[in-house]
Amino acid sequence: MPEIFKKPTLSKHLIVTYALAVVLLVCVWFYEWKLGLPLTVLLALSFFYSIVTEQRMQDKTEEYISTMSHRVKKVGEEALLEMPIGIVLYSENYQIEWTTPYMNRFAEDTLVGVPLDDLSEALIPAIKDEKNEVWITLDDYDFLTVIKKEERLLYLFDRTKQLEIQNLYNEEQTVLAIIFLDNYEEMTQNLDDTAKSQINSRVTAQLNEWSRQKGLYLKRTSQERFLAVLNHRILRDLEKGKFEILDEIRGLITDQNIPITLSIGVGAGGQSLPELGELAQSSLDLALGRGGDQVAIKGEGGKVRFYGGKTNPMEKRTRVRARVISHALKELVKQSEQVLIMGHKAPDMDSIGAAIGILKIAEANDTVGHIVLDKQDIHTGVSKLTTAIQADEELWEQFISPEEALDRVTKNTLVVVVDTHKPVLVAEEKLLSKSEHVVVIDHHRRAEEFIEKPTLVYMEPYASSTAELVTELLDYQPKKLRLSTLEASALLAGIIVDTKSFTLRTGSRTFDAASNLRSKGADTVLVQRFMKEDLDTYVKRAHLIEHTEIYREGIAISTAEPGQVFGPVVIAQAADTLLTMDGVSASFVISEREDGRIGISARSLGQVNVQVIMEKMNGGGHLTNAATQIADKTVQEAKAELQRIVEEYVEGRNEE
Secondary structure, eight states, X not given: OOGGGTSOOOOHHHHHHHHHHHHHHHXXXXXXXXXXXXXXXXXXXXXXXXXXXXXXXXXXXXXXXXHHHXXXXXXXXXXXXXXXXXXXXXXXTSBEEEEOGGGGGGSSSOOTTOBHHXXXXXXXXXXXXXXXXXXXXXXXXXXXXXXXXTTTEEEEEEOHHHHHHHHHHHHTSEEEEEEEETXXXXXXXXOOHHHHHHHHHHHHHHHHHHHHHHTOEEEEEETTEEEEEEEHHHHHHHHHTTOTHHHHHHTOBOXXXXXXXXXXXXXXXXXXXXXXXXXXXXXXXXHHHTTSSEEEEEETTSOOEEEEOOSOOOOOOOOHHHHHHHHHHHHHHHHSSEEEEEOXXXXXXXXXXXXXXXXXXXXXXXXXXXXXXXXXXXXHHHHHHHHHHHHSHHHXXXXXXXXXXXXHOOTTEEEEEESOOOGGGXXXXXXXXXXXXXXXXXXXXXXXXXXXXXXXXXXXTTSSOHHHHHHHHHTTSOTTOOOOHHHHHHHHHHHHHHTTTTTSSOOHHHHHHHHHXXXXXXXXXXXXXXXXXXXXXXXXXXXXXXXXXXXXXXEEEEEOOTTOBOOHHHHHHHHHHXXXXXXXXXXXEEEEOTTSSEEXXXXXXXXXXXXXXXXXXXXXXXXXXXXXXXXXXOHHHHHHXXXXXHHHHHHHHHHO
């Protein structure tokens, strides 16, 4: 039997057509059989032809589908096995069960049966953490791995070229830097034009040679300022070399034996040139606020990085800035309905003395002033001073609690912060947001964390103490200002304590301020009474010193025993005492504090920058005097972290 009759098939429209034809044919046969006979033959032939044609079309279609299915199946198999995408199936215990041949290039034999950890240690943690993607590296290739946890399936996409292009793009991003000669004005104020020209030539030649070697563009914009244009690749190389240009310029000693120092502010990561310029200027302000002779690098939304800062900031030789600040402060005081002055938490002599000085400025300008002091936060180091203040009823009435200050403050209140610039350290942080005008007076090197949008800032890291700065401001206030013996002695005590009796961070201006206070009635005997300590404090300090070890040459670390609690003053005094020992150039004292945190007090003679070390532990201070507080760690854990940071610091310094 022919194939056509084994599986006759017709489309629906043909069946309908033939059905109608049959009906018409029956009618023809009924009326005229002679005509119906040939029509029947024609219909039969047409029906046969239609079946044959439909069958041929169906056979061709089936053949096409069969061929296409085979091709698609073959292409799918080849794509799965040949295309450059890694596919990995793994078992419940993270063993590789199957991979595409593409993955065999990363194994000597086969990856089947190998734990996922052998492929990459990042895979199993990412799977357990319910991550959808993770980056891994195999034989210098970077893969974006898509995780299908339910199917226990991994897709590995090679993104090596993409990352190379992205890294190249990032490296070529523009970076702006502003270079500033810190002490140009002081160096050249007494020089003739020839000497100034020689200094300019030496500095410019050194900087031009540096820029040529490093591949950056340098343009002098004024006598003491340069603009540098570079990219991230050059910046990375400069950071790797710790900005050695700072040391090279510092080596250019002038005829007056004054070293030249640079401060550099770098703006990186901004999306536009104006943003980069703002970041660079902000970084330069930060570097100068920390004392100069250093580099500050600020990226958009990133953490600031610092380099340099190895030397003590040089004392300025002009009082112009002090006079300008004093006059600006006087105008702010006059325009305010009241002045609220506060120092830092756990206030010391410098904080209280400086606050009293600002209080006298408010009084001299006929403005009500109050000092914010938490009476529960007074430690033994200032207890004798506060006791003497309490005996002076008129002065003591000007001291109010933080709660009372919050009740008094208004938008037209002037808030003056002394001896700190970090919001978290002030006596009452809420006061900063309740007033439209905030003044910051401080002698510490500026940290990244700073009070937002202050109206006036007077930060001089070269100064010995905030009391010294405030004493200079008093000279330019109305002549009716008078200091009592107690008030002058409090200011002098702040200077003496912060300079360790005029031995550290002491310049000519420090002695001028002390002499000025002495002429205003400061009593040195009274100051000594303020500074006297009881026997118990002495014994505690001696106990801390007893547990001292020399970690590295010249670096002493003392740790209190677990469970022993010492106040910040005792810790600081122990660090000061260790610094007087023969062979000790830097000291660190670690102890538990009453607030449950771990306190670290750091001191140095200048060879070790303890500020940089403490900043890495979220602290801060000066090059020779710094501290930090650490939460959620034991004394031994804090000591281990300190030793690691000191090790990095020493190794980094040795590489320079």
